[in-house]
Amino acid sequence: MPAQLDLPTADLTFERLYVEVQQFYARHMHLLDAGAAHEWAQTFTEDGTFEAPTLDEPTRGRAELIAAMSRTAAELAAAGDVRRHWHGMLDVRPGADGTIAVRCYALVFSTLLGGAPRLYRTCVCEDVLVFEDGQLRVRSRRVTRDDLA
Amino acid sequence: MPAQLDLPTADLTFERLYVEVQQFYARHMHLLDAGAAHEWAQTFTEDGTFEAPTLDEPTRGRAELIAAMSRTAAELAAAGDVRRHWHGMLDVRPGADGTIAVRCYALVFSTLLGGAPRLYRTCVCEDVLVFEDGQLRVRSRRVTRDDLA
Amino acid sequence: MPAQLDLPTADLTFERLYVEVQQFYARHMHLLDAGAAHEWAQTFTEDGTFEAPTLDEPTRGRAELIAAMSRTAAELAAAGDVRRHWHGMLDVRPGADGTIAVRCYALVFSTLLGGAPRLYRTCVCEDVLVFEDGQLRVRSRRVTRDDLA
Known part of the structure; x- marks a missing residue:
């Protein structure tokens, strides 16, 4: 029961692919919410992009992703704010x-x-994912917020 | 990696079926929340039914589904109310x-x-789904609301 | 399309396992939220444990699980409080x-x-699951609450 793939993408069944994406998002968001900036950045491709309505231009590449996420994680930790990201x-x-x-x-x-726990945001996320060395990674992400729609 | 099925239902593995249902609900709800009444109605069978506590009798068939959903979508759009439906x-x-x-x-x-985003409803949904032309469709739906339980 | 497994665990594909866990949590939580204490306790192993921040020591074994859950279910029913547990x-x-x-x-x-529906808790759950007679069961569970983190 390998948790990692050693098959070419084209050979994956749809059920395997769908489950791999679910598993990927779980680990990806656990890293984000744990403030693990470096490990989280590895779940993007080297030149991965992150586009969000609050950003003037997309965050581009792992160094920028690490910098941006580290800043946010430090602010949240200082405020005692635990965030949980759910994709569904x-x-x-x-x-x-x-x-x-x-x-x-x-x-x-x-x-x-x-x-008390609070619903902070509802969003739509559009990702392009790729397999690199048998691992899913985000090549590009575009997030829109429902309150700014 | 076909996203559509060309197999008889009886030949599907449980993992394939489970994932197809998840994928079906994703597209089904994306259409609903986008206000795409005609496309959404196609995700029901021709005589599909929708039963909810606020309805005197079930909505029956695509024409009625389109009419009911178009009305709701127009009201929400006028109010600037973005709805997101999650099945889980x-x-x-x-x-x-x-x-x-x-x-x-x-x-x-x-x-x-x-x-601010708001949790609007928590419900239980009981569906009977069928495959038609390799596509999942809702044959009957019964929704109960937790606040009216 | 069997909903139960008759394969040794080691022979399961990752996609089958992942889907079985999702299906297991669905039924497990439906039983919990329905107040079905005895059936719910059967989804733990005979000596299954449940650890939570509000418990001085872990709940241990089905008899204790049934007692604890029955008590909670009775309180919620008396208060007219419908709870829904989501794992994701x-x-x-x-x-x-x-x-x-x-x-x-x-x-x-x-x-x-x-x-109005209310977001009551956000938590992290760490389970050890095992197959017994082709059924997934919880051998140990550890829940942490984000508001007590």
Whole structure:
């Protein structure tokens, strides 16, 4: 029961691919919410991009991703704010070129130490994922916020 | 990696079926939340039914589904209310007759332009799904609301 | 399309295992939220443990699980409080010894009759699952609450 793939993408069944994407998002978000900036950045390709409505231009490449995420993680830790990112309702579309397009919904929950949990954001996330060395990685991400739609 | 099935239902593995149901709900809800009434109605069978506590009798067939959903979509658009429907915790039970019974939880989130996201409803959804031309469709749906339980 | 497994764990594909865990959590939580204490306790091993921050020591074995859950279910029923437990963002790691380690996020929603639904808790759940007679069961569970982190 290998958790990693050693098959070429084109040979994956749809069920395997779908489950790999779910597993990938789980680990990816666990790293994000743990503030593990370097490990999280490895779940993007070297030149991976992250586009969000609050950014003037996309964050580009692992160095920028690490810098941006480290800054946010430090602010949240200082505020005692625990965030949890959920991806769900995944529409997974494998492309002929080996990339995988995913459109999904995203929720962000926020809880302050001793406080009530709060629904912080509802978003839509559009990813292009690729396999590198048998691992899924984000090549590009575009997030839109429902409150800014 | 075909996203559509060309196999008879009885030949599907449980893992393939479970993943197909997840993928189906993703696209089904993306269409609903986008206000795409006609495309959404195609994800029901021609005589598909939708039963909910706020309805005197079930909505029946695509024409009625389109009419009901178009009305709601127009009201939400006018109010600037973005809704997101999440299905989760899917209990998927394939039947000997080729139908698939699903019992799952449903969440509805509501966000007004510039406002905070809100948990709008928590529900239970009981579907009977069938494959038609290799596509999953809802033959009957029964939704109960936790606040009216 | 069998919903139960008759294969030795080691022969399961990752996609089958991942889907079995999702299906297991769905039924497990449906039983919990329905207040079905005896059936729910059967989804733990005979000596299964449940560790939570509000417990001085772990709940141990089915008799204790039934007692604890029955008490809670009676209180919730008396209060007219409908709870819904969601597990998501599952990181599923099969071990060489046949156990399955799962780390996931957990949400608890609470709705009072006639009231607005409420996000009650956000948690992290760490389970060790095992197959017994072709059925997944919880051997140990450790839940942490984000508000007490």
